[in-house]
Each structure stands twice: as structure tokens, then as C-alpha cells.
Amino acid sequence: MNMAVRTPDPKKLIKGATGDWEIIIGLEVHAQVSSNAKLFSGASAVFGAEPNMHVSLVDAAMPGMLPVINEECVAQAIRTGLGLKAEINLYSVFDRKNYFYPDLPQGYQISQYKQPIVGEGKVLLDMPEGVVEIGIERLHLEQDAGKSIHDQHPTMSFVDLNRSGVALMEIVSKPDLRSSEEVKAYLAKLRTILRYLGTCDGNMEEGSMRADINVSVRKPGDPLGTRCEIKNVNSMRFAAQAVEFEARRQIGIIEDGGKIDQETRLYDPGKGETRSMRSKEEAHDYRYFPDPDLLPLELDPAWVEGLKANLPELPDEKKARFVADYGITPYDAMVLTLERASADYYELVAKKRDGKAVANFMINELFGRLNKDGKGIEASPVTPDQLGAIVDLIGDGTISGKIAKDLFEIVYTEGGDPKKLVEERGLKQVTDTGAIEKAVDEVIAANPDKAEQAKAKPTLSGWFVGQVMKATGGKANPQAVNDLVKAKLGIE
Amino acid sequence: MSVDTATVRRVARLARIKVTDDEAERMTNELNSILGFVEQLDEVDISGVEPMTSVVSVKMRRRQDVVTDGEDAEGVTANAPVSEDNFFLVPKVVE
Amino acid sequence: MTDLTSLTLAEARDALKAKSFTAVELTDAYLAAMEKARVLNAYVTETPDKARDMARASDARIAAGKAGALEGLPLGIKDLYATKGVHTQACSHILDGFEPTYESTVSANLWADGAVMLGKLNMDEFAMGSSNETSHYGSVVNPWRRNGSDVNLVPGGSSGGSAAAVAARLCLGATATDTGGSIRQPAAFTGTTGIKPTYGRCSRWGLVAFASSLDQAGPIARDVRDTAILLKSMASVDPKDTTSVDLPVPDYEAAIGKSVKGFKIGIPKEYRLDGMPAEIDALWQKGIDILREAGAEIVDISLPHTKYALPAYYIVAPAEASSNLARYDGVRYGLRVPGSDIIDMYENTRAAGFGAEVKRRILIGTYVLSAGYYDAYYLRAQKVRTLIKRDFETVYAAGVDAILTPATPSAAFGIGEKADADPVEMYLNDVFTVTVNMAGLPGLAVPAGLSAEGLPLGLQLIGRPFDEETLFTLGSTIEKAVGTFTPKQWW
Ligand SMILES: [Mg+2]
Numbered sequence A: 001m002n003m004a005v006r007t008p009d010p011k012k013l014i015k016g017a018t019g020d021w022e023i024i025i026g027l028e029v030h031a032q033v034s035s036n037a038k039l040f041s042g043a044s045a046v047f048g049a050e051p052n053m054h055v056s057l058v059d060a061a062m063p064g065m066l067p068v069i070n071e072e073c074v075a076q077a078i079r080t081g082l083g084l085k086a087e088i089n090l091y092s093v094f095d096r097k098n099y100f101y102p103d104l105p106q107g108y109q110i111s112q113y114k115q116p117i118v119g120e121g122k123v124l125l126d127m128p129e130g131v132v133e134i135g136i137e138r139l140h141l142e143q144d145a146g147k148s149i150h151d152q153h154p155t156m157s158f159v160d161l162n163r164s165g166v167a168l169m170e171i172v173s174k175p176d177l178r179s180s181e182e183v184k185a186y187l188a189k190l191r192t193i194l195r196y197l198g199t200c201d202g203n204m205e206e207g208s209m210r211a212d213i214n215v216s217v218r219k220p221g222d223p224l225g226t227r228c229e230i231k232n233v234n235s236m237r238f239a240a241q242a243v244e245f246e247a248r249r250q251i252g253i254i255e256d257g258g259k260i261d262q263e264t265r266l267y268d269p270g271k272g273e274t275r276s277m278r279s280k281e282e283a284h285d286y287r288y289f290p291d292p293d294l295l296p297l298e299l300d301p302a303w304v305e306g307l308k309a310n311l312p313e314l315p316d317e318k319k320a321r322f323v324a325d326y327g328i329t330p331y332d333a334m335v336l337t338l339e340r341a342s343a344d345y346y347e348l349v350a351k352k353r354d355g356k357a358v359a360n361f362m363i364n365e366l367f368g369r370l371n372k373d374g375k376g377i378e379a380s381p382v383t384p385d386q387l388g389a390i391v392d393l394i395g396d397g398t399i400s401g402k403i404a405k406d407l408f409e410i411v412y413t414e415g416g417d418p419k420k421l422v423e424e425r426g427l428k429q430v431t432d433t434g435a436i437e438k439a440v441d442e443v444i445a446a447n448p449d450k451a452e453q454a455k456a457k458p459t460l461s462g463w464f465v466g467q468v469m470k471a472t473g474g475k476a477n478p479q480a481v482n483d484l485v486k487a488k489l490g491i492e
Numbered sequence B: 001m002s003v004d005t006a007t008v009r010r011v012a013r014l015a016r017i018k019v020t021d022d023e024a025e026r027m028t029n030e031l032n033s034i035l036g037f038v039e040q041l042d043e044v045d046i047s048g049v050e051p052m053t054s055v056v057s058v059k060m061r062r063r064q065d066v067v068t069d070g071e072d073a074e075g076v077t078a079n080a081p082v083s084e085d086n087f088f089l090v091p092k093v094v095e
Numbered sequence C: 001m002t003d004l005t006s007l008t009l010a011e012a013r014d015a016l017k018a019k020s021f022t023a024v025e026l027t028d029a030y031l032a033a034m035e036k037a038r039v040l041n042a043y044v045t046e047t048p049d050k051a052r053d054m055a056r057a058s059d060a061r062i063a064a065g066k067a068g069a070l071e072g073l074p075l076g077i078k079d080l081y082a083t084k085g086v087h088t089q090a091c092s093h094i095l096d097g098f099e100p101t102y103e104s105t106v107s108a109n110l111w112a113d114g115a116v117m118l119g120k121l122n123m124d125e126f127a128m129g130s131s132n133e134t135s136h137y138g139s140v141v142n143p144w145r146r147n148g149s150d151v152n153l154v155p156g157g158s159s160g161g162s163a164a165a166v167a168a169r170l171c172l173g174a175t176a177t178d179t180g181g182s183i184r185q186p187a188a189f190t191g192t193t194g195i196k197p198t199y200g201r202c203s204r205w206g207l208v209a210f211a212s213s214l215d216q217a218g219p220i221a222r223d224v225r226d227t228a229i230l231l232k233s234m235a236s237v238d239p240k241d242t243t244s245v246d247l248p249v250p251d252y253e254a255a256i257g258k259s260v261k262g263f264k265i266g267i268p269k270e271y272r273l274d275g276m277p278a279e280i281d282a283l284w285q286k287g288i289d290i291l292r293e294a295g296a297e298i299v300d301i302s303l304p305h306t307k308y309a310l311p312a313y314y315i316v317a318p319a320e321a322s323s324n325l326a327r328y329d330g331v332r333y334g335l336r337v338p339g340s341d342i343i344d345m346y347e348n349t350r351a352a353g354f355g356a357e358v359k360r361r362i363l364i365g366t367y368v369l370s371a372g373y374y375d376a377y378y379l380r381a382q383k384v385r386t387l388i389k390r391d392f393e394t395v396y397a398a399g400v401d402a403i404l405t406p407a408t409p410s411a412a413f414g415i416g417e418k419a420d421a422d423p424v425e426m427y428l429n430d431v432f433t434v435t436v437n438m439a440g441l442p443g444l445a446v447p448a449g450l451s452a453e454g455l456p457l458g459l460q461l462i463g464r465p466f467d468e469e470t471l472f473t474l475g476s477t478i479e480k481a482v483g484t485f486t487p488k489q490w491w
């Protein structure tokens, strides 16, 4: 373990009664593989079906059933490994992890234990203080379990095996994270990468991504403390809250002279606290051994190369290219590349246009509006063509920035061709100096006192500009108004 | 290596098989007899030998990502000792 | 009509083709014989209605000129094979009442070729045993008895029901399975022929699993030809079994009666055990002489790790079994014994559902895989397995075509005779057969004579991977010299 890799950042330390504490965090993320069928059976992997409908005889562990691996799930794991800049192991092995649980029909989970399909890699986080590199320990393929429902009956649990056998990627980070912000950023970045690759939909509400969070604390420079594992956290916010609570709980215990027990804990979002899962504490002995029903998974290097060649551009690369090609800031580039669909949208609009103007308009207007409606970019009522047309209208001076906002709102709610809308609704910017001059004269004539004052206090000219804009319904060219007001008032 | 009755009880618990005191004692003797028998493997020089992973040398075949199975909840639960609405029912699990 | 059951499978096939009698008549003859032989306890379930339906369908296909390779031939199926809608319990109480909604690939292959199912055959519980005494349905009685004795003997195991049914003419042939000798040992104990094919030759899909890396399906039949005919139908590559092998299935019957001239037969010195009965040694010598006289070259070979096969087997097989049998938990099928909570339910169910031998192996398997012991037991055993396989590869690379050994260290013994013995003593029954499973090779058991007490004794032929044909050629050569063996009917 690379416990000494990062120098403690004073800003991230937690103040305790006995001094500063450093939080050490590692994550195991279970990401559901996007596939039609399950990892070892031909049943559907799609979420949400009537009980036990997406279940084959293999998933129900009927006597004599055998697993046959789904090639696409293997390909997805490899794509993900490549996206994490990780080494792909051309030889990997499926083991059985043996334990009894009603939602585990075989009595074992098929998982990769000693020889996973993907080895070490990394994830880069864009933190306010700069880029932070988080090491990936490994990624392995395994089966999901079924679901037990406990609230349907006073004495019985109901078991539904629809999830049983769905392919999961378990992505294990190194203990490189140091704060709840980094945990959030890591989960967000991982989700972005998976969604770019199309290997996991990243839908945390439906359980497509779940995190087990290992937390320990230490005084900076000390060896690693005893860790607790917080199981199955299914939102980024809860993950951050759980880390905060757990770190403070551990610090409290140690500062009171206690000792941390290595244990499995559960985060209760209602109470905002973690608690021990005593029921899971019975001594585990998983008796891992290679699954004798499955031969080792041997990959053809050419096949892996083919997958690599067809990999989409990933967020880090895309971000760097946006900065270079469109001259936008790294921050804007990061925001635009969070979702592949946003990045694609941006590029459609930004090609042959002013990249900065497009980025500004997208981030401030489009994203803001979509956010308000809780919509994703895929559901945007404004198409890239429409947005591009609006930006063009600003660029060639046809409309002002303020009118652009109104026009955007019209296009967003009513649709239509922005160019035509400008014509039809008379939104065109007035550049005719005669008309503007007339308006300026009228405002000055109506406010002689203020005009007099402005000569001594030139900043008052702004008030006149505002009045003229109001009088022209915002359609006057603000620069022209500004120049004329100053000239008429005799300010410099 | 040999096992004691406590070990046999622990292993039986892992294997989810209830054993009586008599059984535990009898099984301790039987297991020790078998473990004594397999002990002769210790005399084999296994240095540098790879463990067998598959007895036939073939490449593992893979299935295509096509849904070919399922949609038969009734068949899946047909043999269940206790079921309701196509769920399997078990004594309540406390988490 | 009773004498219809005296025909071999090949003879019955040809007679049906010649329309000498109908499939229904043949089936009825077997159903009558089964009824008379219930004292042998070979069948755990008879399926007369299904049998007659299938026979009628066969007659229709024969009349229409659409007969399959096994059209109208009545067979028994080991209870380890999943048969749709029919009792499938691996002769365990824990699968109480289980009727699968699916059919095993191997049995489906047989039905596709027109065969008729007579019922499900008794066996050791989950195929764990060498005497068929561990079945939940009671012991099978060997149709053979010692000269002048009416003591009931075991038929061997675990395919004891299959072997007894074939020997007593309660079916034309039977499916069986072999994990450590479960086809060859009972075949040897009952004067029948059985082959464990190369691992991967037959699909394991729908076979209740015992030890996945060792289990193989195969037939037991009255003679070598019948065995070859059945294997041809049973074998196939199966997309549902990743470990089944994609090789064409040869016409095994064509290998019967071919010349053995030029074949190099290895005689492994490690199979000459201390204290081996003289008559077993003599039988082996007889086999050597027969093959030599038929033109084969006999060479002494060494398989130095032979003695470690059985101890390694008793780590690998129980380890895999402990995991394979975890699914019997009272949740989705079979027995459930209530308990105070879920764990109690599991423990009660598995305590009541599994017999003593199965529990013993689950516990051994659980122990050798448990934390701290994996390397010392399981990993070591799998390395020894590599060495065992390497032994065979070495002699085959040196030009040996097949290996001849005794099939068992003794003839059949009495039911209950070894009840108080150490479990290891029973395990020694498989000392000659288990190496073959550990190396994944094909092995044929062929009867070669009778003991002084009048009980059948068998020889074993071990072949190269996927070279079952050589075994059929060699086996038929021995059979031609010694004839076939039929018990006197006393039941
Ligand atoms: Mg984990």
C-alpha cells in the first residue's frame, strides 16, 4: 500500500482535541455492467421486472446447471480497465466465494479473487487545489446477488432473484483519498468515465453503482489506523456524509483513549450516522477456490487491441483538447466534459464558432435552465442548431446579450427557429444611430437636473444608458447608447 | 494435522449442517482418519509444479450477449417448499 | 416374450429394424422384468406410462421409416440425471419431491435418437459411495451371488442401480456417471461393461454435480458393442457446458473387432499393490496374454504418482462437493425442515436431508478449503494432480496407446460387510480407477473372468484423451476371448 504517497494537506486535516487528524479512505465500487444478459446466463439483466421473471435455471441454481460466460461483459470490463489506464490481465480466473444467504442461490458468488481481469490503474480528480491522482488497485468481474424483501410479512422474507447473476465490476481504489470532497469527486469522476465508456449507466438510485467505503484516521505521519468498512452506500452525498461522520466517530473514540474495532458498518442517512452491522459479524470464511465449472479466462491480445482502438475519447483527453482547440478555461472544459452528451453537444455548437462564447452560453444559460427543470442534456428542448443560431445572433450584433436570454427562453419553451423569431417578434438590436440619438435626446430632455450632475460625476452616465435601454425595449445596441450618452452629456 | 471436536463443530457450522454431540464426536474420528490418509501427499515434491486448473486444454467458450432465458417465474418457483406471488419465502432475515 | 430381454442392445436394434417385434413389445418385456426384480432395488422410480408412450412413438417412427440410432430401445437413467417432470433426487432426501422442469443434455440426446425411458436408477447419494449403500432409497442388491450362497452383495457404486439393472436385464443399457470410478467399479462388480469417457466428451449440463472437475457421464451396457453404441448417442459438444469439448463424435461401434496389431499396451508397475488378491493378479495376466496373442505389444511402464491419486482425490472431490452441494438449502426446491431462524432452517434441513457419507465429505471439503488450510490441502492436491496427469502424458508421448490394469482390487462384497469399517477402507475400492478421473482420461471396464467364488472380475483399459475408439477395440478383443457374463436369475 502506498500510504506515504501524499503529503498531508493542512487544509484537509480534522482538528481534534489532541491535534490534527488525517482521514485515509479507500473505495470499493460495485458498478453494474451494461449488458443485455447476465454474466453467466441468458436471462435479462434489465432492471425492474416482476419477481423472478429475469431468472434462468442457472440463476436459480437448479441442480445440474452450469455457468457460461457472456463475452460482452468481459469486453465491458476490459473497456473499463482501459478507461482507467489500467493493465489488462490476459489470464484471469473465476473463483467461488462460499457463504450461505437466501439471495445467493448457489451458496457461492462467482468472483475473481486471486487473478482479476484488470490490474493497477488510476483516476484523476479535478480538485480546487489542482489535479489529484487516485490509484486503482484492481477491477474484477463478479455476480450480483438477488434481493430479499423483509417488510412484506411478519415472519417471512421474500426472495427475488432478478438481480442474481447480473454482472458487476468491482473497482477497488488504493487508500489514496483524504477527504469527503475527494470521495464525492472520485465517485463523480468514476461515474463520468463509466458513462463515457458505456460500460455502466452509473445510476446510483437504481443501484447500478454502490460504494463500500473504508475509512481510518491517523495523526499525520503515523502508520495507518484500523479501518472500518461502510457497506453499500448508494449516493455521492451519503458517501460524503458517511465519511465525515465515521472519521469524527473514530477520532472521538481514540481521543477518549479507546480503540477502533475493525468492523463492517452501515450508513443510516436518516440519522446521519454509521452503525455496526453485527448480524454480518459472524466469522466469515469464504473458502475461495477456482470455480471448476469455468476454465480460466484467456484473452486474445488482438481482441483487447481491437477494443482499445474503438474506445471513445475519455473525459481527461477531451478536456485537454477543448482547452487547446477552443481556448476555453480548464474549469469550463471540465464542466462541459462531465457528461459525454454535453461534450458532444458543445462540439456540435462550437465548431466554427467562438468556443468561449458557446461555452459561456451553454454553462450559464442552457445548463442553468436544464438544472432548474431537473433535465439532462439529452432531454434539452433546445437543439445544438438552435443554440448555435442564438450565439450567432449575438455574435453578429443582431441581438444583445440580454435579448439573447429572452430569445433562449422562447426557444426553450416554445421552440422555433431563433432567426425567424427575432424577425417575427421584433427582437432585433437597434443600431440605427438616428433612432438611438432620438431616444437619448428625449431622456436627457426629461431629466435636466441629472444631466447637469452627470457633467461633474461621469459615472451617472450609466443611469442614462439604463433609461435609454429601457425606452428602447432593450433592443438598442448598448455600445452605441453608451457612446451617444457620453457625447451628448459632454463627458470626455 | 488432526482436528478436535470443536473444529468439527466450527466446520459443520460453516457448512450449515447441525450436528449432535454424538455425531460431532464420531465425525471427529472419521475426519481424522481421512486427514491421516491424505497426509501422505506431504511426501510429494511439488516445488515448481503448477496446480491443475483444467483437465482438458481447451479455450473457454463464451456466450453472446443475447437474452435467451427467463420469463418463467412460475417454472423457477415450481419446486419451492414455500412461495407466494412467485417469490421464494424464507424465515425472516434480520440484517 | 420374456426372452426379448436376453437380446443385447445391438441385437434388439437390428430386430426392431427388421420388424421382428415392436418397441412396445420390447418395452413391455422390460417393464415385466422390472416388476419381477424389485427385490434388487435397482430402480427408484419406474415410468411405465412414459415408457409405453415413447415406445408407441418409436413404433410410429419405425413404420414411417424415420427411426433414430436408438429407436425403441428401453434404457434406465441414473437418478443423477435431470429428467423433465420425473423424480430426480440424486437418491438424496434433500431433493425430496424434486421434479425438474428441464432435461439433461445427455438424456435428451438419447431421446432424440429414439430411446425409451424405463425409469430412474438407484445410486449412492449424490454419487458418493462405492457400494450403493448410501442411497436414501436403500442398497441395491447385486444380481450376482457367490457360489452356493444367498448372501446379498453390493453392486458397487455409485452407479450401482445402473450396473445391477443392466446385469439383471432390467434395461438394455443404462446411463451412469463416474467421478472416481463410479462407472467402472460397479461394471466390474456386476460383469457388465462401462466406459468413463474423456472429461469433456459428454455434457455435464443437467447432471446433479458432485465434483465438477471430475464428473463424467458414460454408459453401462451388456457388452462392449452396446457400450460403444450408447456413448455415440450420449456424447456431444454442448453450448451450455463450457467444459464440454468441440470435437466430432466418432462412430465408436466401428472400432469393435478391429485388429490390435501394433498397439502398444502399457502395464504400470505401480498398480501391483501389496496384498492384492492372487486372482486379481491372475486376471490381469490373462488380459495381458490375450492382448499379446492378438498382436499387441506389451511394455512395462511406470506411473510414479499413482499412489497419491486417491489421497489427492479425497481432497479435490470433497472440496468441490462442499461448494456444489451448498445450493441444497431448503429455499428453492427439495426438503425444508423449519427452524427458529434462517440459519437454523439451513442447519436443520441439511442435517436431515444429507446422509452420513455426504455430510462427511462436505465437512472434509469445507475443512480443506477453510482459512489457513487451502494451501496445505487443496492447492497441494491440485499440484499433485498435475503430476499425475504428467505421468500419463509421459508414457503416451513414449508411444503407449493404452494402459491395462485391474478395474478393482477385489470382487463384490456383502451388503453391510464394511459398515463398521473406517471410511478410508471403502475409499480403497477406487484405487485403480481414480487416477483416470484425476487425469481426465477415458477408462473402460470390461469383464474378464470370474473369481473363485463365482463373482465377476473386470479389467480396466485407460486411453489417450479422446481416444475412446482404441479402448473399444481393445475391450472387444478381450471380450472376444473371454465371452460375456450373465448372473443366474434367483429373484
Ligand atoms: Mg469487496
Ligand SMILES: [Zn+2]
Residues within 6 Å of the ligand: A030, A142, A170
Ligand atoms: Zn464485490
